[in-house]
Amino acid sequence: MSNMKQIAKMARVSLGTVSHVLNNSATVREPVRNRVLEAVQALGYRPNQVARGLRRVKTSMIGMIIPDITNPFFPAVVRGAEDVSFSNGYRLILCNSDNHHSKELVHLNELRSFLPAGLIVIPSNFSDLTAQAEVYRRAGTGVVCIDRLPTNWSGDSVTADNEEGAYKATRHLLRLGHSTLATITGPLHLTNANDRLGGFKRALREAKVKLAPEYVQEATFDKAGGYSKTLTLLRLIPRPTAIFAGNDMIALGCLLAIREAGLRCPEDVSLIGFDDLDFGETTNPALSSVSQSGYQLGATAANILVERIKGNSDPPKHVVLETSLTIRSSAARAPN
Amino acid sequence: MSNMKQIAKMARVSLGTVSHVLNNSATVREPVRNRVLEAVQALGYRPNQVARGLRRVKTSMIGMIIPDITNPFFPAVVRGAEDVSFSNGYRLILCNSDNHHSKELVHLNELRSFLPAGLIVIPSNFSDLTAQAEVYRRAGTGVVCIDRLPTNWSGDSVTADNEEGAYKATRHLLRLGHSTLATITGPLHLTNANDRLGGFKRALREAKVKLAPEYVQEATFDKAGGYSKTLTLLRLIPRPTAIFAGNDMIALGCLLAIREAGLRCPEDVSLIGFDDLDFGETTNPALSSVSQSGYQLGATAANILVERIKGNSDPPKHVVLETSLTIRSSAARAPN
DNA sequence: TTGTAGGCGTTATCAG
DNA sequence: CTGATAACGCCTACAA
Numbered sequence: 001m002s003n004m005k006q007i008a009k010m011a012r013v014s015l016g017t018v019s020h021v022l023n024n025s026a027t028v029r030e031p032v033r034n035r036v037l038e039a040v041q042a043l044g045y046r047p048n049q050v051a052r053g054l055r056r057v058k059t060s061m062i063g064m065i066i067p068d069i070t071n072p073f074f075p076a077v078v079r080g081a082e083d084v085s086f087s088n089g090y091r092l093i094l095c096n097s098d099n100h101h102s103k104e105l106v107h108l109n110e111l112r113s114f115l116p117a118g119l120i121v122i123p124s125n126f127s128d129l130t131a132q133a134e135v136y137r138r139a140g141t142g143v144v145c146i147d148r149l150p151t152n153w154s155g156d157s158v159t160a161d162n163e164e165g166a167y168k169a170t171r172h173l174l175r176l177g178h179s180t181l182a183t184i185t186g187p188l189h190l191t192n193a194n195d196r197l198g199g200f201k202r203a204l205r206e207a208k209v210k211l212a213p214e215y216v217q218e219a220t221f222d223k224a225g226g227y228s229k230t231l232t233l234l235r236l237i238p239r240p241t242a243i244f245a246g247n248d249m250i251a252l253g254c255l256l257a258i259r260e261a262g263l264r265c266p267e268d269v270s271l272i273g274f275d276d277l278d279f280g281e282t283t284n285p286a287l288s289s290v291s292q293s294g295y296q297l298g299a300t301a302a303n304i305l306v307e308r309i310k311g312n313s314d315p316p317k318h319v320v321l322e323t324s325l326t327i328r329s330s331a332a333r334a335p336n
Numbered sequence: 337m338s339n340m341k342q343i344a345k346m347a348r349v350s351l352g353t354v355s356h357v358l359n360n361s362a363t364v365r366e367p368v369r370n371r372v373l374e375a376v377q378a379l380g381y382r383p384n385q386v387a388r389g390l391r392r393v394k395t396s397m398i399g400m401i402i403p404d405i406t407n408p409f410f411p412a413v414v415r416g417a418e419d420v421s422f423s424n425g426y427r428l429i430l431c432n433s434d435n436h437h438s439k440e441l442v443h444l445n446e447l448r449s450f451l452p453a454g455l456i457v458i459p460s461n462f463s464d465l466t467a468q469a470e471v472y473r474r475a476g477t478g479v480v481c482i483d484r485l486p487t488n489w490s491g492d493s494v495t496a497d498n499e500e501g502a503y504k505a506t507r508h509l510l511r512l513g514h515s516t517l518a519t520i521t522g523p524l525h526l527t528n529a530n531d532r533l534g535g536f537k538r539a540l541r542e543a544k545v546k547l548a549p550e551y552v553q554e555a556t557f558d559k560a561g562g563y564s565k566t567l568t569l570l571r572l573i574p575r576p577t578a579i580f581a582g583n584d585m586i587a588l589g590c591l592l593a594i595r596e597a598g599l600r601c602p603e604d605v606s607l608i609g610f611d612d613l614d615f616g617e618t619t620n621p622a623l624s625s626v627s628q629s630g631y632q633l634g635a636t637a638a639n640i641l642v643e644r645i646k647g648n649s650d651p652p653k654h655v656v657l658e659t660s661l662t663i664r665s666s667a668a669r670a671p672n
Numbered sequence: 673t674t675g676t677a678g679g680c681g682t683t684a685t686c687a688g
Numbered sequence: 689c690t691g692a693t694a695a696c697g698c699c700t701a702c703a704a
Contacts, residue, residue: 001448001475003697014675019699029673049449050389051697054680059386061429061450069411069418072614079406082432091450093397094430096418112337113385114397114427139337252618278408282588284620339681350691355683365689387681390696 002043010039022047053115058140062090062305063116065107067099067124071221072277073247073294074122077147080298081120088306090117099124108132112139118305119143120298123150126189130154142308144301148192156308158300158319162192162274165290165323166199166244169272172288172325173242174207177334178270182215182240184229184250193221193246196274200244215240219250226253234261234269241269241334248273248280248289255283255330266332276326286328296321338379346375358383389451394476398426398641399452401443403435403460407557408613409583409630410458413483416634417456424642426453435460444468448475454641455479456634459486462525466490478644480637484528492644494636494655498528498610501626501659502535502580505608508624508661509578510543513670514606518551518576520565520586529557529582532610536580551576555586562589570597570605577605577670584609584616584625591619591666602668612662622664632657 004022008015013032020026021036028036039045053059062085066074082092093116097104104124109132111119118141123129127150133143137155144156173181183200186193197216204211214236219225226245230253233240245251251273258265265271265285273280276291300319340358344351349368356362357372364372375381389395398421402410418428429452433440440460445468447455454477459465463486469479473491480492509517519536522529533552540547550572555561562581566589569576581587587609594601601607601621609616609625616623636655 004699005697015698016675016677016700017673020674023699025700027673032674046446046449048390048451048697050386050395050451051680052699053386054384054390054682054696055698055700057680068415069405070415072408072411075405075408075411078430079404079432082405082430086431091429091431091447093427094414094418095422095427096415110382111427113382115384115386255618279615279618282591282615283618341681351682352684352691352693353689356690359683361684362689368690384681387696388683390680390698391682391684393696 001048002045003048004045006043007036007039007045010042011035057115058117059115060090061093061114061116062302063093063095063107063111063114063119065095065097065104065111065119065121067122068096069094072249072279073275076294077122077298080293080295080300081302082298084299084302084306088302090302090306097124101126105132112136116141117309120301120305121145122147123153125187128152142305144304146297146301148190154316156301156304156317158297158304158321159192160292160297160321161323162195163199163202165274165292165325166196167203168199168323168325169244169274169288169290170200170203171207172327173244173270173272173331174203174209176242176270176331178242179209179334180215180238180240181209181211181242181244182217182233182236183244184217184219184226184233184246184254186219186221186246186250188218196246219246221247222249223253223256226250227257228253230254230257231261234258234263239269242331243269243271245271245273248275248277248287251287251289251330252279252283255287266330268335270331270334272325272331280326280328283330285330288328288331289326290323291326292323293321337384338381339384340381342379343372343375343381346378347371393451394453395451396426397429397450397452398638399429399431399443399447399450399455401431401433401440401447401455401457403458404432405430408585408615409611412630413458413634416631416636417638418634420635420638420642424638426638426642433460437462437464441468448472452477453645456637456641457481458483459489461523464488478641480640482633482637484526490652492637492640492653494633494640494657495528496628496633496657497659498531499535499538501610501628501661502532503539504535504659504661505580505610505624505626506536506539508663509580509606509608509667510539510545512578512606512667514578515545515670516551516574516576517545517547517578517580518553518569518572519580520553520555520562520569520582520590522555522557522582522586524554532582555582557583558585559589559592562586563593564589566590566593567597570594570599575605578667579605579607581607581609584611584613584623587623587625587666588615588619591623602666604671606667606670608661608667616662616664619666621666624664624667625662626659627662628659629657
């Protein structure tokens with residue numbers, strides 16, 4: 001790999017001049033400039049990112065910490081972030097926290113020594129990142145939280161409009177004539193799970209539909225959680241005729257449990273999920289779901305970071321992305 | 337962030353000594369050594385990875401180039417790679433090639449300037465990485481190809497036993513009494529797609545079952561590909577009673593097309609996929625599929641890389657991972 | 673407009 | 689066993 005010294009020699013200029021034309025840090029006369037550019041071409045020179053990072057005290061890498069890339073909601077988020085990072089000259093370092101705050105902290109701490117230009121994090125359970133983010137901020141490194149917010153978060157954030165999405169889904173159920181509704185939420189210490197519950201409750205309140213506490217079940221954001229809590233719900237009297245699931249994985253568990261209980265979806269119990277993951281199209285019945293763009297979540301976060309890196313120091317941004325209801329066949333009119 | 341100079345000052349030793357205790361590059365007397373370690377503790381020192389990388393001409397990052405993290409087979413691969421990388425002190429830089437060889441080359445070229453310790457790549461379409469890999473190899477950087485092999489690849493590789501997996505699936509179909517079989521393959525210039533076709537053909541040959549060329553359809557590795565080629569297959573006379581799909585995404589498309597043609601799976605046409613992705617459990621009918629571990633694919637590759645980094649210079653390794661048949665309900669006895 | 677030189681934090685070589 | 693010191697490749701005052 002060639003370096004600036006070789007370029008300088010070949011172009012018969014000094015090292016500094018090479019740097020100047022490469023970074024436009026000083027106007028260099030055309031002929032000289034051209035000689036440098038030609039040498040760069042000839043040697044296939046590319047700046048050594050590591051040396052540059054050391055000198056600038058900031059590399060062109062963006063750290064991304066997510067719970068688990070294996071969870072089907074996250075790949076799109078990562079892709080969105082990677083795309084805008086890449087097109088702005090940044091690379092993504094991917095870290096999985098498995099939703100453990102301790103692992104998240106390890107990543108946060110260790111990533112610092114890589115001098116990333118910024119950080120995108122989907123907080124783990126019980127996350128409080130105030131202290132760590134402050135360390136980064138002091139080093140001039142932006143941190144943006146997405147999808148859910150850690151406690152006390154006051155920095156940049158991008159989230160979906162979870163409350164509104166849940167509200168729309170619940171209204172849809174209500175309009176279909178359901179009056180015994182239930183919900184299986186994600187872990188309620190997660191802001192997204194909690195906001196969705198809020199939207200669900202608001203819709204019921206507005207429709208003056210009662211909600212007994214047993215009809216709200218908290219689960220983990222996965223199939224197993226949805227499955228077991230659905231079994232619980234289906235034993236209730238009166239049995240709910242509609243379930244709003246905190247996300248599609250939970251909804252998948254619901255579907256399994258409903259089938260196993262010898263009931264039919266949507267004839268006996270209607271179901272709406274959240275996230276609108278790909279598999280929803282091909283479940284039986286096809287899953288109605290609140291659609292949010294994971295891609296946009298990641299892309300928006302990366303964009304904010306790029307702005308911050310460029311020097312934007314506006315007060316923290318809190319972007320809230322729209323959600324919409326995708327109607328398929330898992331929600332139908334309430335049985336009499 | 338503290339640095340070695342501060343450690344040295346606090347421990348009243350020279351910079352070099354600090355380096356020696358940190359890297360065990362020389363035996364340092366207990367008391368001195370302890371003073372250093374204490375200072376490290378006290379200041380919460382962590383080596384600056386960027387400076388270290390510059391000096392060593394090698395960072396502790398592993399580059400990973402995959403087609404698209406959004407394709408449901410790849411997240412597990414990435415996770416496997418990330419896990420063993422992380423536990424060995426390496427971080428993963430994730431790049432998406434979208435299966436374009438040109439984008440893959442851009443990544444390959446640009447990643448060099450980050451001085452990665454190694455590279456894991458799932459080759460794109462029509463990939464020939466010989467030249468690039470040679471450049472890396474000369475720099476002492478290992479490159480391991482996984483899942484499918486680029487043309488002329490002679491370096492380290494990890495793949496699934498695609499031929500054997502396809503063979504098992506086809507045998508299963510044969511044993512169920514099918515005699516008019518068809519397959520929808522992935523793009524046949526991809527080694528994995530081609531190997532699967534090979535296994536399919538071998539099973540038929542051994543069973544002395546004829547295979548007319550129209551019963552082999554090549555498609556892209558996705559739902560759309562499976563859908564349109566299934567429509568083609570179902571128009572054939574005699575209509576195939578069993579389809580072996582090149583992967584689960586294709587199988588999903590098959591399912592849709594079969595349904596749309598007014599036929600039933602598995603009563604009218606049996607179906608087996610490849611990859612055994614999560615959604616296969618919840619399609620209707622649940623999808624039988626050849627199971628391969630994406631996680632192992634990634635983890636094994638990372639392990640090879642770690643060995644190479646440690647200095648292992650054995651001849652290229654070609655690890656082939658086992659595949660197994662997961663039987664669910666999409667394949668049944670042939671209709672009379 | 674161009675060149676010079678110091679230093680970013682580490683590691684490695686080589687004296688002592 | 690420990691300490692100086694010179695790189696690694698790049699950027700940026702500052703000088704010329």
